[in-house]
Amino acid sequence: MVSRPKLSVIFSLCIDLFTLSGQQGELAHKIVKRLYGSTNKRNAEHQIAKRYRRLERARLAFDRKRLHNHTKQRTTDPEDNKPDGDSELRYYISPSKNHPQDILTTLRNNRGDPAYHVRFPN
Amino acid sequence: MYVFPTKALWFVTHGLATALKKFLPKLQDHLLGRLTGREFDGDMHEEFTDSDRNSIRFVGNRIYSVQTCRIYYTSYDLQRQCDTINPSTHPDIMLRSPVNEEGAEPYWYARVLGVYHANVWAENSVIPGARNARCMNFLWVRWFGEEPGYRSGFRRARLPKIGFVESTDEFAFSFVDPANVVRGCHLIPAFNAGRSADLLPWPHSIARRLNPEDIDDWLNFYVNM
Numbered sequence: 011m012v013s014r015p016k017l018s019v020i021f022s023l024c025i026d027l028f029t030l031s032g033q034q035g036e037l038a039h040k041i042v043k044r045l046y047g048s049t050n051k052r053n054a055e056h057q058i059a060k061r062y063r064r065l066e067r068a069r070l071a072f073d074r075k076r077l078h079n080h081t082k083q084r085t086t087d088p089e090d091n092k093p094d095g096d097s098e099l100r101y102y103i104s105p106s107k108n109h110p111q112d113i114l115t116t117l118r119n120n121r122g123d124p125a126y127h128v129r130f131p132n
Numbered sequence: 133m134y135v136f137p138t139k140a141l142w143f144v145t146h147g148l149a150t151a152l153k154k155f156l157p158k159l160q161d162h163l164l165g166r167l168t169g170r171e172f173d174g175d176m177h178e179e180f181t182d183s184d185r186n187s188i189r190f191v192g193n194r195i196y197s198v199q200t201c202r203i204y205y206t207s208y209d210l211q212r213q214c215d216t217i218n219p220s221t222h223p224d225i226m227l228r229s230p231v232n233e234e235g236a237e238p239y240w241y242a243r244v245l246g247v248y249h250a251n252v253w254a255e256n257s258v259i260p261g262a263r264n265a266r267c268m269n270f271l272w273v274r275w276f277g278e279e280p281g282y283r284s285g286f287r288r289a290r291l292p293k294i295g296f297v298e299s300t301d302e303f304a305f306s307f308v309d310p311a312n313v314v315r316g317c318h319l320i321p322a323f324n325a326g327r328s329a330d331l332l333p334w335p336h337s338i339a340r341r342l343n344p345e346d347i348d349d350w351l352n353f354y355v356n357m
Contacts, residue, residue, distance in 0.1 A: 101310040102202040102214075103249055103269045109197040111248075113190060117155055124299035124332055125245065125274070125339040126155045 041065070155272075155305075159195075160185040162307035163252055163268060167259045172312045173230045184256070191251035191265050201247045201271065205315045215316035217271075219244050219341045225273070226317040226355075227308065241294050241317060241355065242273035242308065245339055271308045274339050279352060291354040293322065299332040305339070322352035 042058060049057040120126045161180055164187075201217045203225070217225060223244045229237060249269045254262040276294040284290040297304040329348035332339055340346045 099204055101204060101269070101313065103247060103310060104198045104200070105249065105267070106198055107196050110192075110194045111197055113156060113159075113193055113195060120338060122334065123337050123339075124334050125305055125337050 157185055158306050159270070160188045162270060162309075163188050164254075164256075166268070166309055167252075167254060167256075167262070171230065172227075172309065187254050187256040187262075189253050189255065191253065195248045195250040198247050198249065201244075201269075201310055203310065203313050203315050217244050217247065217313075217316055219246055221342075222316055223342055224317050224319050225271070225308075225313045226315060227312050228314055237278055237292065239292075239314070241276040241319070243276070243296075243339075243342070244271050244273050245305070245341055246272040247310075248272065269310050271310055271313070272305070273308050274305055275303060276353070291320075291357065293352055293354055294319075295352045296331045296349055298330070299334070299339070318356040319353040320356055321350035322354055323350075325351040327351065 041062070045058045045061045046054060048061070117126055164180055164184060167188075199218060199220075202214045203217060204212060204214045207213045216222065225242055225244055227240045227242065229240045231237075247269075248271075249267055251265045252268050253265040256262045275297045277297045279293040279295055282290075282293045284292040299305075327348045328351050329335075331349050331351070335347040336344070340349070
C-alpha cells in the first residue's frame with residue numbers, strides 16, 4: 011500500500027536538495043508528482059528515489075561534459091588541428107614513449123662498440 | 133684513407149678524452165646545429181666547445197627509440213608517396229649533398245641505425261627560447277662514402293658505387309634531421325668485391341641491425357635507380 015506521509019518525506023528531501031542547488035521548490039514538487047505517476051504504486055518511494063537519483067546523475071554528467079568541452083576548446087592548439095593532408099609535412103615519427111633509452115646506460119652497455127665509441131688506430 | 137702520423141699527432145694533441153668521439157657529443161653537436169639554425173652540412177665541424185655541448189639537456193636524460201620513420205616525397209607523377217624507414221628491414225636513405233662543387237655527387241647515402249625523439253632544452257643564450265623543452269626527432273646513421281676513382285652515370289651505364297665509411301673515421305656515424313632525408317634508397321651489394329670486417333671490427337655491433345648475425349659487411353654497394 012502507498013502511504014502518503016512517506017511520500018511527503020521524499021518531497022521535503024527533494025525540496026532540501028533543490029533549495030541547495032538554488033532551484034524552485036515548486037519545480038521539485040512537480041518532479042516528484044511526475045515521477046509518482048510513472049511508478050506502479052508499489053513501494054513508490056523507492057521507485058521515485060531511484061528515478062530521482064538517475065535524473066540527478068544525468069544532470070551532473072551533462073554539466074561535466076559541458077565543462078570538459080569548454081576547457082578542451084580553450085586548450086586546443088592550432089597545431090593539433092592540422093589536416094591530415096599537410097603538404098609541408100616532410101616526415102612522420104611516432105611520438106610513442108614505449109622504448110625509452112637512458113643515454114648513459116646505453117653507452118655503458120655498449121662499451122667497445124665502434125658505433126658508440128670511435129677508437130682510433132694506435 | 134688515413135695518413136697515420138697525422139692521426140697519431142692529433143691523438144696526442146687532443147688527448148684521450150676528446151679522441152673518444154662518442155655517441156653523446158655527436159648528438160649534442162647535431163642538436164646544437166639545428167637549434168642554432170645552421171644549414172645541413174653533415175655536422176662535419178668542430179667549432180662547438182664542450183661547454184656548448186653540455187648546454188644541451190635531455191629531459192629525464194632519455195631519448196625515445198621508435199621503430200619507423202615515414203619519409204614523404206613527391207613522385208614523378210606529382211603524387212605524394214612515402215617511404216617507411218625501419219632500421220631492421222629498410223634502413224637505407226639518401227640525402228641531398230650540401231656540396232655544390234662541379235662534378236660532386238648530388239646525393240649522400242646512409243644506413244639508419246636508430247629512429248629517436250627526445251625532449252630537449254638548452255642552457256644557451258644564443259638559441260631563442262632555449263629554456264623551453266621541445267620534442268626533437270633525429271635519425272642515427274652510419275654513412276656511406278663514394279668509391280674512390282669510380283665514375284658512374286647514364287653515359288657510362290654504371291650505377292653509383294658506394295661503401296661504408298671506416299668505423300675509425302670520425303664521421304662514420306652521426307645524426308641526421310629526418311626533414312633532410314630525400315627518400316629511402318635500394319642498395320645492391322657488389323658481390324664481386326666480397327665482404328670484410330675491416331670497416332667495422334666489432335662482431336655484434338648495433339651498426340649491423342639489418343643482419344644481426346653478420347660479423348662483417350659487404351665492401352661495396354651499388355645504388356639502384
